[in-house]
Amino acid sequence: MTTIKDIAKVAGVSVTTVSRALNGYSDVSNKTRQRIMDVAKELNYSPNTVARSLVMKKSKTIGLLVSNMNRDGVKDNFTFEVLCGINQASADSEYDLVLFSTTSTKQREKTYTQLCRERRVDGVIIQGIRTDDPYLEEVVESDIPCVLIDIPIESNTVGYVTTDNVAGARDAVKHLIDRGHMKIGMINGHSHADVSIRRLQGYREALYEHSLDIRMDWVRTGDFVEDKAEEATLELLKEYPEITALFCASDLMAFGAIKAIKRIGKRVPEDIAVIGYDDILLASYASPTLSTIRQDKYRLGWEAALLLIGMLEGEATQHARIIDTELILRESSN
Amino acid sequence: MTTIKDIAKVAGVSVTTVSRALNGYSDVSNKTRQRIMDVAKELNYSPNTVARSLVMKKSKTIGLLVSNMNRDGVKDNFTFEVLCGINQASADSEYDLVLFSTTSTKQREKTYTQLCRERRVDGVIIQGIRTDDPYLEEVVESDIPCVLIDIPIESNTVGYVTTDNVAGARDAVKHLIDRGHMKIGMINGHSHADVSIRRLQGYREALYEHSLDIRMDWVRTGDFVEDKAEEATLELLKEYPEITALFCASDLMAFGAIKAIKRIGKRVPEDIAVIGYDDILLASYASPTLSTIRQDKYRLGWEAALLLIGMLEGEATQHARIIDTELILRESSN
DNA sequence: GTGAAAGCGCTAACAT
DNA sequence: ATGTTAGCGCTTTCAC
Numbered sequence: 001m002t003t004i005k006d007i008a009k010v011a012g013v014s015v016t017t018v019s020r021a022l023n024g025y026s027d028v029s030n031k032t033r034q035r036i037m038d039v040a041k042e043l044n045y046s047p048n049t050v051a052r053s054l055v056m057k058k059s060k061t062i063g064l065l066v067s068n069m070n071r072d073g074v075k076d077n078f079t080f081e082v083l084c085g086i087n088q089a090s091a092d093s094e095y096d097l098v099l100f101s102t103t104s105t106k107q108r109e110k111t112y113t114q115l116c117r118e119r120r121v122d123g124v125i126i127q128g129i130r131t132d133d134p135y136l137e138e139v140v141e142s143d144i145p146c147v148l149i150d151i152p153i154e155s156n157t158v159g160y161v162t163t164d165n166v167a168g169a170r171d172a173v174k175h176l177i178d179r180g181h182m183k184i185g186m187i188n189g190h191s192h193a194d195v196s197i198r199r200l201q202g203y204r205e206a207l208y209e210h211s212l213d214i215r216m217d218w219v220r221t222g223d224f225v226e227d228k229a230e231e232a233t234l235e236l237l238k239e240y241p242e243i244t245a246l247f248c249a250s251d252l253m254a255f256g257a258i259k260a261i262k263r264i265g266k267r268v269p270e271d272i273a274v275i276g277y278d279d280i281l282l283a284s285y286a287s288p289t290l291s292t293i294r295q296d297k298y299r300l301g302w303e304a305a306l307l308l309i310g311m312l313e314g315e316a317t318q319h320a321r322i323i324d325t326e327l328i329l330r331e332s333s334n
Numbered sequence: 335m336t337t338i339k340d341i342a343k344v345a346g347v348s349v350t351t352v353s354r355a356l357n358g359y360s361d362v363s364n365k366t367r368q369r370i371m372d373v374a375k376e377l378n379y380s381p382n383t384v385a386r387s388l389v390m391k392k393s394k395t396i397g398l399l400v401s402n403m404n405r406d407g408v409k410d411n412f413t414f415e416v417l418c419g420i421n422q423a424s425a426d427s428e429y430d431l432v433l434f435s436t437t438s439t440k441q442r443e444k445t446y447t448q449l450c451r452e453r454r455v456d457g458v459i460i461q462g463i464r465t466d467d468p469y470l471e472e473v474v475e476s477d478i479p480c481v482l483i484d485i486p487i488e489s490n491t492v493g494y495v496t497t498d499n500v501a502g503a504r505d506a507v508k509h510l511i512d513r514g515h516m517k518i519g520m521i522n523g524h525s526h527a528d529v530s531i532r533r534l535q536g537y538r539e540a541l542y543e544h545s546l547d548i549r550m551d552w553v554r555t556g557d558f559v560e561d562k563a564e565e566a567t568l569e570l571l572k573e574y575p576e577i578t579a580l581f582c583a584s585d586l587m588a589f590g591a592i593k594a595i596k597r598i599g600k601r602v603p604e605d606i607a608v609i610g611y612d613d614i615l616l617a618s619y620a621s622p623t624l625s626t627i628r629q630d631k632y633r634l635g636w637e638a639a640l641l642l643i644g645m646l647e648g649e650a651t652q653h654a655r656i657i658d659t660e661l662i663l664r665e666s667s668n
Numbered sequence: 669g670t671g672a673a674a675g676c677g678c679t680a681a682c683a684t
Numbered sequence: 685a686t687g688t689t690a691g692c693g694c695t696t697t698c699a700c
Contacts, residue, residue: 001451003677014687019679029685046451050387051677055692059384061432069421074632075615080414087403087433096453098395099421099431117335117380119430281409287621298408337693348671353695363669385693389676 002043011039022047053120062090062308063121064099065112065139067128075252077280078297082127082149085301093309095122111135113142123308125149127301130192147308149300151194152320159311159319161304165195168293168325169202170209172247172275175291175327177210179334181245181273185218185236187229187257188249199249199277218243222253229256230263237264237272244272245333251276251283251292258288258332273333288331295325336377345373356381387454396424396642397455398433399446399473401462409586411614412631416461416483419635427643429456445469447476457642459483461635464526481642483634485528486654493645493653495638499529502627502659503536504543506581506609509625509661511544513668515579515607519552519570521563521591522583533583533611552577556587563590564597571598571606578606579667585610585617585626592622592666607667613660622665629659 004018011018013032021028021036053059064086068076090097100115112135116124123145129136131151139146140158148160176184186203189196200219207214220236222229229248233256237243246261248254254276261272268274268288276283279294303321310316338352345352347366355362355370362370387393398420402410424431434449446469450458457479463470465485473480474492482494510518520537523530534553541548554570556563563582567590571577580595582588588610595606602608602622610617613628637655644650 005677015678016680016688017686020686023679027685032685046448048388048454048677049452050384050393050454051692052679053384053692054382054388054677054694055679057692064433069418071418071422071632074411074415074418077408077411077414077615080411080417081408083414084403084405084408088405097433099398099433114380118383120382120384281411282616282619285616285621286619298405339693349694350672350696351670354670357695361669366669382693385676386695387676388678388693389695391676 001048002040002045003048004045006043007036007039007045010043011036057120059120059122060094061096061098061119061121062086062305063116063119063124064097065115065124065126065129066099069099077282078278079128081297082301082304085298085303086125086305087301088298089302089305090309093305095305095309112139113144116142116144123147123312125301125304125308126151127304130190131194132192145308145311147304147311149304154319157311159307159316159321161300161307161321161323162194163295163300163323163325165198165325166202166205168277168295169199169247169249170206171202171325171327172277172293173203173206174210175329176245176247176273176275176333177206177212179245179273182212183218183240183243184212184245184247185220185240185243186247186249187220187222187232187236187253189224189253190221193224196249203247222248222250222256224250224253226252226256226259229253230260231256233257233260234263237261237266246272246274248274248276251278251280251290254290254292254332255282255286258290268332269334275333279328283328284330291330291333292328293325294328296323299323335382336374336379337382338379340377341370341373341379344377345370391454393454393456394428395430395432395453395455396420396639397450397453397458398431399449399458399460399463400433403433411616412612413462415631416635416638419632419637420459420639421635422632423636423639424643427639429639429643446473447478450476450478457481457646459635459638459642460485461638464524465528466526479642479645481638481645483638488653491645493641493650493655495634495641495655495657496528497629497634497657497659499532499659500536500539502611502629503533503581503583504540505536505659505661506611506627507537507540508544509663510579510581510607510609510667511540511546513579513607516546517552517574517577518546518579518581519554519574519577520581520583521554521556521566521570521587523558523587524555527558530583537581556582556584556590558584558587560586560590560593563587564594565590567591567594568597571595571600580606580608582608582610585612585614585624588624588626588666589616589620592624602666603668609667613662617662618664625664625667626662627659628662630657633657 004015008015008018021033125147127149145157150162220232222232276292279292283290342349342352355367459481461483479491484496554566556566610626613626617624
């Protein structure tokens with residue numbers, strides 16, 4: 001493997017000059033620069049970014065802390081779309097991504113901070129962790145620049161990107177109200193997700209604005225899991241057969257809810273209308289097709305990466321980005 | 335940021351001893367080892383893997399060259415599942431993953447090899463590139479350990495993981511034949527994918543074994559793209575209305591084919607039976623549900639990572655792994 | 669059992 | 685415009 005030392009020897013200059021020439025500094029004559037470039041090409045030289053990182057104390061690398069990258073997570077296109085957005089944005093800025101291996105059982109041996117410091121990433125993007133994750137606090141308190149997806153924490157070194165969950169949920173519920181529904185239940189995620197709290201708030205606001213009763217007993221928890229949502233829906237509808245519409249805090253849970261509705265012999269949307277949240281790919285393929293609130297997941301990742309890079313390069317004036325959502329009408333609420 | 339130097343100073347030993355103690359060498363007295371560990375903890379020390387990589391010439395890092403990680407690729411759950419498998423396996427072996435940013439238009443500035451050498455990855459896994467990719471050859475010829483997914487090339491430093499595409503395709507077509515179909519068309523991918531070539535072969539073998547005519551004009555190309563498959567199917571069925579069944583080389587293309595069939599006013603499976611390939615998540619949600627050949631994509635990634643790590647650590651006896659497929663029967667071929 | 673010294677490949681003062 | 689020197693944090697001979 002050729003080094004700048006080899007180049008220096010062949011070109012008959014010092015390593016400093018080689019370094020400067022290769023890095024495009026101005027204080028090197030065009031003649032020598034050309035010669036050095038030629039030798040480099042001839043010797044098939046590739047710079048050693050490891051050595052460079054060591055001395056520069058920068059790695060041009062972004063760490064990725066992502067949950068669900070295991071056998072169970074394969075259904076979750078959400079994560080992948082976010083990943084694609086991150087990837088594209090960092091590619092454009094010439095940052096590489098390192099995916100931390102945090103899925104195994106021994107995951108907890110090392111904290112996120114240790115991982116980041118050991119690998120000397122310049123910054124980190126965190127997606128899919130719960131707000132009660134014991135290490136979240138640690139990351140936030142460390143001085144590692146960090147962008148959180150869907151967890152609104154902001155500081156000097158911490159930023160976040162999320163969608164407008166209150167507005168999204170409000171739109172969803174308003175739509176159901178517009179369709180004439182007055183008894184609207186909700187299947188929410190779990191309380192350790194910021195989005196759940198906000199979507200619940202949006203649900204309440206919509207009901208309030210239309211002077212409808214807010215019955216907390218009509219709000220059940222499905223933990224963002226299809227099966228759990230199915231069970232929760234079953235119970236809810238047994239207790240309150242008067243409910244005619246359901247707002248689910250994720251599309252996957254909406255599918256669970258629809259299964260439950262079918263199980264008790266009712267139809268969607270004729271007997272009970274359903275609207276989801278996310279607009280995952282399945283939503284437009286399933287039967288009935290699912291009305292939902294679209295989140296631009298790709299953009300979520302894209303903005304997160306842009307924000308982080310902006311912070312790293314000192315150009316980020318503010319550390320929060322809220323992305324709009326969009327109401328998508330399909331069969332399940334029609 | 336604490337270094338071993340700091341620890342050495344506080345513990346009153348040399349850096350050598352600190353290094354040895356921290357790395358679990360035996361020639362350090364238990365007393366000093368304990369003291370060093372204590373100081374390290376107290377100083378909140380994290381080893382600098384960059385420095386370590388520089389001197390060790392190993393990074394405990396696997397490079398990932400994956401196509402489709404951009405806006406267009408978000409529909410492609412295949413890639414994500416493979417990624418999850420790779421992630422899990424490398425996590426278990428304590429390798430980190432670096433995702434190379436190879437999506438942008440300026441992608442071609444640097445070759446894969448340059449990328450790998452610059453980042454000093456120990457090895458690389460390549461997924462989703464075409465066999466005519468100009469840089470494939472380069473990677474293969476370099477001495478960087480490399481595992482290819484779905485491209486059967488083998489050498490000292492190159493291995494591959496794939497499924498048994500001939501058998502899979504044969505099973506699919508046999509199933510159609512068992513159902514009584516005698517005029518079976520095929521919508522294939524493009525010729526720069528090894529899987530296309532093998533699936534075509536499986537198609538031919540199945541027909542041959544049952545003494546059915548092989549009509550190459552009944553095989554069309556959809557480039558693995560839904561829309562193109564739709565067009566190709568439309569043309570095929572217009573020219574040969576006698577066709578009663580279709581084998582598609584990917585589920586996405588099968589959906590395109592089904593759209594085409596519906597467009598000409600025929601029904602699936604009553605008029606024309608369809609079977610796909612992959613078993614993507616959509617296959618079980620779409621309407622009609624799609625019969626298909628299941629590939630264990632997660633396992634594909636998992637095995638690829640295991641194989642590469644085996645090669646890196648000198649324990650891989652053979653460099654190829656073929657994974658079985660499974661016939662999944664659903665409505666579209668019933 | 670422990671330490672001194674060299675060096676991995678590179679960048680960055682500080683000369684000249 | 686170019687070279688000398690030091691050093692990033694770590695591992696590894698080679699002495700003692």
